[in-house]
Amino acid sequence: MIAQPTPARRIRVLVVDDSAVVRNVFHQELARDPELEVVGTAPDPYAARDLILAKEPDVITLDVEMPRMDGITFLHKIMRYRPTPVIVVSSLTPAGGALALEALAAGACDVMCKPGAAYSVGDMTAELVRKVKEVAAAGIRAIPAASAPPERASALTRTTNQVVAIGASTGGTVAVERILKALPPNSPGIIVTQHMPELFTKFFAARLKEMTCLDAREAQGGESVVPGTVLVAPGNKHMLLRRSGARYVVEVKDGPRVNRHRPSVDVMFRSVARTAGRNAVGVLLTGMGGDGAQGLLAMHEAGAPTLAQDESTCVVFGMPKVAIDLGAVDKVLPIDRLAPEILRAAEDGAKE
Numbered sequence: 001m002i003a004q005p006t007p008a009r010r011i012r013v014l015v016v017d018d019s020a021v022v023r024n025v026f027h028q029e030l031a032r033d034p035e036l037e038v039v040g041t042a043p044d045p046y047a048a049r050d051l052i053l054a055k056e057p058d059v060i061t062l063d064v065e066m067p068r069m070d071g072i073t074f075l076h077k078i079m080r081y082r083p084t085p086v087i088v089v090s091s092l093t094p095a096g097g098a099l100a101l102e103a104l105a106a107g108a109c110d111v112m113c114k115p116g117a118a119y120s121v122g123d124m125t126a127e128l129v130r131k132v133k134e135v136a137a138a139g140i141r142a143i144p145a146a147s148a149p150p151e152r153a154s155a156l157t158r159t160t161n162q163v164v165a166i167g168a169s170t171g172g173t174v175a176v177e178r179i180l181k182a183l184p185p186n187s188p189g190i191i192v193t194q195h196m197p198e199l200f201t202k203f204f205a206a207r208l209k210e211m212t213c214l215d216a217r218e219a220q221g222g223e224s225v226v227p228g229t230v231l232v233a234p235g236n237k238h239m240l241l242r243r244s245g246a247r248y249v250v251e252v253k254d255g256p257r258v259n260r261h262r263p264s265v266d267v268m269f270r271s272v273a274r275t276a277g278r279n280a281v282g283v284l285l286t287g288m289g290g291d292g293a294q295g296l297l298a299m300h301e302a303g304a305p306t307l308a309q310d311e312s313t314c315v316v317f318g319m320p321k322v323a324i325d326l327g328a329v330d331k332v333l334p335i336d337r338l339a340p341e342i343l344r345a346a347e348d349g350a351k352e
Contacts, residue, residue: 010037011136014057016048016074017041017089018066022114026061029125036132045074052082058136060086061128062108064099072102079107085135087128089114090200097203104173109135109315113197130260134288138170138316162188162346163225163241163248163280165272165299167265169195169287171315173204175335176285180212180230182339187214188281188346189225191233191241191250193268195261195287198235205232221252233263240271241280248276259291265319269295278303281345283338284329286314290322297328305345306330307338 013036015026023041030036039055042048044066052060060078064071071088078084086108090100100111110131112124164187168176172194180190196204201218208216208230216230217223219239223231225248233239233252240251251271258264265284269292272280282299284292286309300306306329308320313335323329333341 010035011059011132012037012039012055012057013132014039014048014051014055014060015041016045016060016066016071017063018043019063022063022089025125026128030129030132033129036129045069045071045077048074049077052078052084057084059132060084061089061132062086062103063114064088064090064103065096070099072099072106075103075106075108083107085109085138087112087131087135089128097200098207100200101173101203101207104171105177109138109170111196111200113200135170138288138318161248161279162349163272163276164188164190164283164342164346165241165268165280166190166192166283166285167194167269167287167292167295167319168192168285169261169265169289169291169316169319171286175309175313175315177208177211178335179283179285179339179342180208180214180216182336183212183214183343185213186227187343188227189248190214190230191219191225191239191268191272192230193233193239193263193265193292195263195265195291196235201232201235205230208232219250219252222249224249233268236262238263238267240267241275242271243275259289261291265292266295270298273298273302273304276304279349280304281342281349282306283308283342284320284323285309285335286316287319288316289318292319293323293326293328296323297326300328300330305349307341307345308332309338310334 017023027038031038040051088103088108088111090096091114205216205218214230218234219231237252242251282296296306308329310332311317
């Protein structure tokens, strides 16, 4: 069982980072919140191991680039011996980005950027406090393992101009990858909004391109949504669907956060409802909060088939549950049944 905080005490946080500056900043900022208690800081996994046993933290913040033992190896040990919600804190480098995605695949709840030029200390620590509270309260489960390697669905019998819109948050990087691995090369054009920090979405898109048979990339704006392609919303930007003549294209834009997120799944889904209507398929996956629920309802009301990941295979059954409770979802399915259903819905739409 995942360690959960009791209502009678503060949320216990352990900070693991080889940088003394980062440890001190996190300790100071987290300790300001009356709902949180920093039970210790550790410069490496060996010191962290002893603190985990002695202090039993509810949430761990973990740097993935450390000496003596790398963060990914340590994360696997945490998930094996004492599963605990882990928030990965990574540098904005190619190595740091790749390791952060590995950490999410290994069971980490979320990823954040280290304070720096691209992410101020104030913004970062405020976001960290919010995420610590969310993961502590969410009842995080281990990522459900696939019973077998995903079997790729049969190729579509016809090319369709349907658009598949997928939204996800906590646990979503693994869920999206699992779905896309099971789709054929001529799948309908896919757009993805995954809650991730700026620049990490580029690494996520590159991983999807490497791991699937689809042409995945981070959207820049103006790209056509065509069969066989996957466009991922860039971190800190909203992504919308627009029509340009007979083509569907994506628009990438600034704007206020929606449901505390940029990119927001609701923003994407609402644009898909307006632009594509019944010529789209909406898919809402694992995640905390309610982002995407109202947008999926808009897609549902516009005639688009709408799907949601079921509770048993979600890391956090937050976003899908809100959408289901709103009546926005046509079918609720486990993760490994979503790819065939996406193709079935797209083919049915192409025949109408």
